[in-house]
Amino acid sequence: MLVAAEWLYGTAFFSYLVTSILYIAGVTGKKIKIENGTAASNKWTRVGYWVAIFAVAVQLAGFLARWIGGGHAPVSNMFEYMSFWAWAIMLAFVVISAFYHFPILGAFAAPTALAVLGYANVFPDVNMSLIPALKSYWLYIHVTTAALGEGVLTIAFAAALMHLLVITEVNMPDKRSKWLEFVLFLFITLIGFVFISLMYKVQGYHVSDPVTGNVYKLPPVIGSTGTDVGSLATLFGIPLPLFNVPSWMTWGKAPIRLNTLLLTFVVSIILYLVLRLLNRKPLVRTVSAWVKGLDAPSLDELSYRAIAIGYPIFTLGAIVFAMIWAQEAWGSYWSWDPKETWALITWLYYTLYLHLRLQRGWEGERASWLAVAGFVVILFLLVGVNFLIVGLHAYA
């Protein structure tokens, strides 16, 4: 069963990739007609939509196979959880596309889901038996509902980004287009991180630091205080680490994390520069050409609708069900654990969005920027908290 699951997950990954390529090919080709602000679908996007449905079905089958094979619902470690979130994004895209006819949405939603699924694969995909705190059906209910809410909110991000690309005059070198270019760069950062992590993971790379016992899974450019410079490894013949962190940053895994961040940025900047050179103009101009002519208010409305649908689901899954589970497992429905606190922060963030939009008239551009930044908040809730902060959720 577990072998079948692995195979199905692999197929799903491939289908995400195909969906993304089909949609991007569909929007970059000149064949999409935009009339009265709505885009007609073309051959590419129609096939893309069917592949997206296939991807959702295949990953669901993989999920069930892993559940049967592993004896528990596969939502208990980072690989499983991130895969599920990617699936939720894809599912939300498929469902929302059935109601709102925006084939171009796929060119944004599918690559996002693909990046998240890629990120999931950075983590070990071993099926681990559960520690006692996780043996509860509330785990499944809480985690799946929360991920569905986050999936729908991610669609709000994609639509908001499209809206901004439509309304921003990208040929003007002003602040707005620079910020949009920065958003694209951040997306490349995510890809860059997934890229180097997977590259070294495939090689089984690891270097341990004899002083601190820290294990590096990427070349150790930065060492801990006390490690001899140049004593750990070499990269292209350069002895590593190049330098050490100051002593106040040596606690826990801080040097490893700083090292990962640094490498991610270096790789992302190289990746960005290569793309930028190939493109010979800011990336934002190319991407905004995909959406040119779309009806801006409809995209704004779509983004808002996605938040209006996702917010109650998120409340139910990430706050209410989380409280019930915390009560059963830890004996207190609220303990200000960092993950819990960040779920509340995310909830407060979207609460602010809704009040600003519905009560203070923040529609259009400002609302879209809020929705785009909301994706960063969700990313921090799901990734940043685990990466930078440890707490009761440390196992997740």
Next chain:
Amino acid sequence: MTTVVRRRRTLTTWLWDFFASIKVAIVIIALIAISAVIGTILPQENFIPSLNPGAYYPQTYGTFGEIYYTLGFSHMYTSWWFVSLMLLLGISLIICSLERVVPLYKSLQRQQIKPALSVIQRKEIYVPAAGADETAVDKLIEELTRRKYKVRREGTSFMAERMRISRFGAYILHIGLIIIILGALSRLIPGWYVSKNIWVEEGQTVSVTGSEFFVRNDDFIVEFYDDGRPKHFETKAVIIDGGQETVKQSIIVNSPLKYKGFMLFQANYLPPMLRTLDLELTEKDSKQTLGKFTMDFSNMQTEYKAGEYTVRALDYFPDFVFGNDGPTTRSTDPNNPVLLIQVEGPGIEKPLKQWFFPLNQMVLEQESKYELVPFGGRMVETTGLRVQKDNGIPIVYGGSVVVLAGLVLVFYFQHKRIWGQLHDGVLHVGAHTSKNWFGMRKDMEKIFQSVGMPVEVSLNKRGKK
């Protein structure tokens, strides 16, 4: 006198207006979110492995840790200003809601059945159906009633309404939030909230904090996976209330024991610890047994009788370690007990001091002719139970249900209104909805279809999508 009254009135109205402002509410929410973010930068005091946060933060996180601790960020969520922000949010929720819900209620109560025709004609959805008569009005009303609209009629005019309550969804949601805040605050009521960790050794009976009953630990089981991660914790617990064994239940993680409003959670455990040791006093050379006795480490004596002999305990180190200044103990738990003893009895003129290592057989040349040989004993495990009583839980859960109901009403339902008036054979029908204009348009088309008056419904320019 009058000036004083007026000043007070002014202050009250000022405060009211302040809290009724959405801007203020938004600022309060933002401040709570920002404070919550700051509180997650470093672990909070209740998550650190130290009892002395004042020393822990600077030691572990350097200058930044020291500043963090000094500013009180290390206990953010119990700090007076965070709690104050929560209270301000509660006040803002109540006043903002009252300020808006009352006018909304009144305006919905005062709706006219028969507004001016021009009002209907300006609705976002407007259909003039020609060639209609009073029977058409009857049929339309019948159809609307069938579709669960509430219809009020005045001659040949009517007004139909559905899901008016969805307009109140936001306020229902706010009431739910206030209930949750009250539920959380109910912990302050004396006797409503207990949270305490208790340790219960196997075989021991311990009073449950804050209650009148006791809990006994019959057995504690811990299992591990091969890779060392924990697999299973279980305490076979018995509740003793008024001298009677009232409940017998296994407490495992995620499945607490519930009794009389109290909950006992499996929270912790201590590894097996030496409880008693059965010892034999023997003469080294002849291997002859001189006497036997049992040493209870929870109840240490200064002397033990072994047959005709006496074993005197001169010094006792429960958790022996060899420190800088000689032998010392790390804790009071008998993890590595070591005793300094001397044996007295018939034929011993000058008793000699000697070390006794019950657990690790230290080979130490000692002059004494006697030795203590363990031949049995008992290890016990200790379970850590969390005693929790929180009468506010049902209130918090109830509030959550209200919040969710409010959310569903706000976001998944819509308030629909349809007005109709017959003028000179033309039935003027206008419709309004709080959202989803597309759905409303389809609804109207279906309604007209059912009464045999197919029309095409389009949106006026003012109508949104």
